[in-house]
Amino acid sequence: MSDVVVTERRDLSLAMILVRRGTLAAVEDAMRGRYGLELPAAGRCTTGGGVTLLWHGPDRFLAMRDGGDATLASELASAFVAAAYVVEASASRLVLAVSGTGAGEALSRHLPIDLHPRVFTPGSVALTRSAHIDVLVWREADAPCFGLACASSYRDSFRRSLSLR
Amino acid sequence: MRYSWLTVLTEALRGQTGWQPAWRDATPRDAYDVVIVGGGGHGLATAYYLAKEHGISNVAVLEKGYIGSGNAGRNTTIIRSNYLLPGNEAFYEWSMKLWEGLEQDLNYNAMVSQRGVLNLYHSDGQRDAFARRGNSMRLHGADAELLDADAVRHMVPYLDFVNARFPIRGGLLQRRGGTARHDAVVWGYARAADQRGVDIVQNCEVTGLRIESGRITGLDTSRGFIRAGKVGIAVAGNSSRVAAMAGMRLPIESHVLQAFVSEGVKPLIDTVVTFGAGHFYISQSDKGGLVFGGDIDGYNSYAQRGSFPAMADVMESAMALMPMLGRLRVLRQWGGIMDMSMDGSPIIDRTPVDGLYLNAGWCYGGFKATPASGWCFAWTIAKEHAHALNAKLRLDRFRSGAMLDEKGAGPQPNLH
């Protein structure tokens, strides 16, 4: 498991998308139109047009894009018009990338969910808890890599719980 | 047969052959003046005080299993009178006084051990809340001391004073608090009640309450119908189920609380210590086992067993407070069904049904209440009104707004 590499992804834009009730179809259309991207089903993520959409609870998605220019939220807001509320979230989370062939095994030490490749397939997302901290975890759809996110105020403790100082 | 050194020595010479049953395993009769449902500490104490204080001895205690099979037989045995609110503190202090003379009264050694109860605090806010509580205890004639961190360290040097996530700032100490041998309390009351003529009926489950024109007339049980002039319910975790037999819904939820005992070791912890920044309290039994517990699991259950998260919480707290415990082993874990009331305080009261009385809502603190609960319940049943000591432990207090909410958690029982 010595090949596991954990990196903190600092240069990211994050935005929370809250779909208004009954407007899921409109949001879906907007996503497709603007980014060519499907809305992920529960427990899934989708990637396209440089944006990753992570399921984040019923009718909620966390949008993520490389580059911390903070335009993602306003871009999404204008795409959805009134169908969803978009909330800037770039500063709200610590995001880690965990890669390497032993990544799944290493993470299964910490996460209570089943990370077996048959179960937690590429593109899977889960909201769960580790070391008393709420975390979002996903397996990248197109790279042998996991993503992890938690509230930014827990940054130090979360890194420490993963034995990263 | 009176217990004394003399009888013990005599029996030792006779090969222990002369002992009599500590209580008769009674067969239920057709009718009693008073029937107490529930052979836990409270039910048995009630029967004892009915006979002793009020001369009412045509009494049966009906127990669905063996006596002490409920929470009386599975609690962590802490006795204390360190409450805040008027209505609670006087009641628990009376209980403390009864504990102090219990063994001589019952002629049964319940091993009441006033080894002190120390509640730790970890912040200024907590210190001030403890000061308020300690002062209230003092106003009620109980003993209370507010210790600073140095005094705590002097008393229990093995706590983590070095590397704590929530440093220990001090503690509220009640020296008269301590522990008692829970099973012996049950057996001692049973024996003393039996000697005053009370029938203790085991393996007798109450399955129905018969009510005619608003008055109780008797009980259906697994051993037949029993007529009763008055009925007192003292079934702790099963309060809602028995009350439902009288068509009542109670301000109570039944939750599971777990407890743990370690392998026996030579004396290690000689007081009761309670963590203030997590859910953990501990004492050492006279047999040497560390007896400890924490918070309720937090969901309704009648299963007498819990799940891992509540256990993890206890173990983490244990290690956070006493890192020396690491290599000691948990020997056994179990659960009990707590009658969690909506304000965390008990009910000793009449009910809307004539002749039907209720003793319930003890949450995880009813063991210490056993003597006073029995004493007050007996009074209430005998006199048909509450004693001053249980005057505030009313069933209708939620209607009137006179809750006794020590923790300020509101009507959410899993927070009390």
Added chain:
Amino acid sequence: MSRLPAGGLIDRASPLPFTFDGVRLEGCAGDTLASALLANGVRLVGRSFKYHRPRGILTAGSDEPNALVELRGGARREPNTRATTVELFAGLTAASQNRFPSLRYDLAAINGLLSPVFSAGFYYKTFMWPAKAWERLYEPIIRRAAGLGRASFAPDPDIYEHAHLHCDVLVIGGGPAGIAATLAAARSGARVVLCEEDAWLGGRLLSDQETIDGKPAAAWLADAQEAMPGFPELRVLRRTTVTTAYDHGSYLALERIADHKPQPAPGEPRQRVWHIATRAAVLAAGALERPMVFPGNDRPGVMLASAVRSYINRFAVRPGRRMVLLTASDDGWRTAADAARAGIAIAAVVDARDQPASRIVDAPVFAGGQVAGTEGGSSLQCVFITDATGQRHRIDADLLAVAGGWNPTLHLACHLGARPAWNAGLAAFVPDVTPPGMLVAGAAAGRLGLADALADGARLGAEAARAAGFEPRDLPGPYVEPETVRQSLVVDIPHGGKAFVDFQNDVTAGDVALAAREGYRSVEHLKRYTTLGMATDQGKTANVNGLAIMAALTGASIGETGTTVYRPPFVPVAIGALAGPHRGRDFRPFRLTPAHRWAESVGAVFSEVGPWLRAQHYPQAGETSWLQSACREALAVRHAVGVCDVSTLGKIEVFGPDAGVLLDRLYTNTMSTLAVGRARYGLMLREDGLVMDDGTVVRLAPEHFVLTTTTANAAGVLRHMEFCRQVLWPELDAEVLDVSDQWAQFAIAGPLSRDVVQALAAPGQDFSNAAFPHLAAAPLRLTGGQDGRLFRVSFSGELAYELAVPATDAEPVLRRVLDTGAVPYGTEALAMLRVEKGHVAGGELNGQTTARDLGLERMLSRRKDFIGRVLAQRPALLAPDRPSLVGVRPVDRKMRLASGGHFLAIGAPADAAHDLGWVSSAVFSPTLGHSIGLGFLAGGLSRAGQSVRAYDPVRGADVEVEIVHPCFVDPQGARLRV
């Protein structure tokens, strides 16, 4: 030395030195401490709990009641460790326990002479006089005598890990049944986890001479283990005990990673707790042999027959030279053959059954006989046998092998509360109702023979895989000679001499009889009165014998008598392991505010506030107390400007056309009428009408609000709002989102705060009182290009703002604020400022107070509904004598007030009847130069101007205070409106 010259699973080429009670001895790799002691001829290993009787080694597994030692030393000392489960390592040190001054000469053995007095429960009948003597005299003596080993008072230096496993089939136990189940399930492609307590797979096959497919069982075992790595989805965990079955297919297992080493490698955990979630489980935990109850059955040299075979076959140790075999099972007879092969003389065989086995052995056989006693001090020398005719025989022997029949190891099947069923044919309890998803195979199911174990394993392993959704193929199993298993439970109520039922707790047959006589007849009363089955082995060897004796005494059947409740863990588990990494500073995670690093860099003193660390104060050079620093900070706010990190407040955004409606229902006051760009103080009640929380609500856009909660209630308020929105009012078109971590928030307070804000703001934004009055709110563009939000709200009572900026911008923005000369202030100064203003906080918002108590009745809207409205009006909550909020100050201004004192009328006695209320917050007011406080007083402000005592006996204080309005500074609120 008793080591056999050949055979066994030990490595004679790897000698391992160790010490026992300071004596240097040698064993070899593959030994347990117990086998190594026996190999060295050590038979006396411990002293019993009550009578301090000499005890040896009874078993070869985790059911051992006698051979308990203190293992290792210093901070790593582990009391009560079973010598039978400790794998020997080089340099191991062990000491006997519960003896003084030495194991051989133990003074407390005198208890044995007093045993006629020390019968079960004698202490309930004595030690009552005088009442005070219990704590002072009797209890300390009893406590010192009780307990077994000594714990270390030092913190455990080792680390522990927790990890998670998910599988389709969990196999518990790696004997023949477990191995067969594992292979059958694994062949289907299912994810299988096999847990075996031992370091070796094989179970009884390691200890018995068995033949599988015509070859020694070891060959089959080797083949099976060779096949295992071929299944990528199979995971085999050795040294791993499944300790607990929980609901819904959850199991807990303990892996001992480093217990077989002198100490863990650096960074290596000592043990790991596995959280296993599985669809199906196969319990293949085998069976445990039971001893028999006869006088002197506890003498070192008396050993379970199966253990004798283990020591001979597995450990190549001869546990004695001349053996008597006492058996109640056909299986016990194997011991005679194995012993003879190992060169142990067979002195006699006693088959205690009515229908004994007819086997051929070169020794006298006492069919239907019993053992009537033993002799030999601390090592067996002879056995007295009563034959079927009642005649007594004295047989010299140093080993008595006892085979009382086998009890299926069904503990885990009963962890969810089920009781086992009595199987009279087998003379044992077998699992009845099992936890959902659990199948029981082999000896654990009462199918004791090897053929059955293998067949069961294969069948149930496949069945478990099928239950988990896989398609196993049926393969023919190996051939094993079928056998008929015959065993009995022989209960003789012995007379004369102590016949032990529970070895560790020294419970004798006589104690069981006494309990029966005294009415403690329910098995649970028997257990609690005599402590039968309550020792560290949980009665694994004792319980069934004990309840059988009780059944015989009461005339009830064993089935009716029943067992006591089975409880986890299956074997005791270290508290440290259960806690895992969450101890010390890592007990709970820290939340740090975005400005934490900066605060650290300037030497702030922090305090723990829930999950947070908050800056309490910022000491400056020359300051000697927190009070000095806090006063300076507070005065800076009153006279110039200060800045406080309030990022710990909960921050929640509410969106949607119905957002205002939702907030109207949540808060007592109206929020839907709030204009865009305005803030309002809000109060929330619980459904029971008591105050839940307070905070500010800001309307940023017609359908967009942001609100703050107190630090303490942030999580609770969010959950409450989500409940209301999702459950109570799903029809509302509104969404609630926690944004606490996105935003850093700073209070900038003091008469000069406007200058600070103006200096921070990019040009073109006007913060004059007219343009941006009290309770205004607006987005803000900072000179550095950052976007923030500015709210003109005040907790300190001064002209003040709260500035929110994205957490990542916190530090640069804060540095800009400080550059303007603002003084950082911490929570101590914050508290001083708010008490001076009479603002309520933690001490007042304690969940026990109403809006009326707090003087906030005017915030209860009469024009709309809100949570808690009706129940807030209950009579007792409106009672005129209910204590309500007042301010207090000491009459003698030099006196200090503390929170927690109770109010008493001057001259009234200090008792509960005269208790008028309490002090809820107290600070030194730097503005006024004396102590002030807030409190709740019966009659409240109607007593303004009167004096009462603030009686604080736990601090030794008693201060006369004057009742005043709770707002001490600028009661008109002029300053915050400038």
Added chain:
Amino acid sequence: MRIPCPYCGPRGNEEFVFLGGVGPARPDGDDADAWHDYVYLRENVAGAHREYWQHTHGCRAWLVVTRDTRSHAVLGAEPAEKRE
């Protein structure tokens, strides 16, 4: 205990917060007795119990779970809020 979240699948109960039984509908008048019953009285059944759990440390959905309080067997779980 494992609670089957309809969105996330079965999870350990440490991820959830329990709120109590699903009682009678919340009153909307001024009848203090109705409010008392709603806030304070509980069925507290021994058997199948409909109760609120929030997947607080997961998707944050409030759920109605039906669970046998004697055996802990979960008989069903659905979101309290039907979106769409």
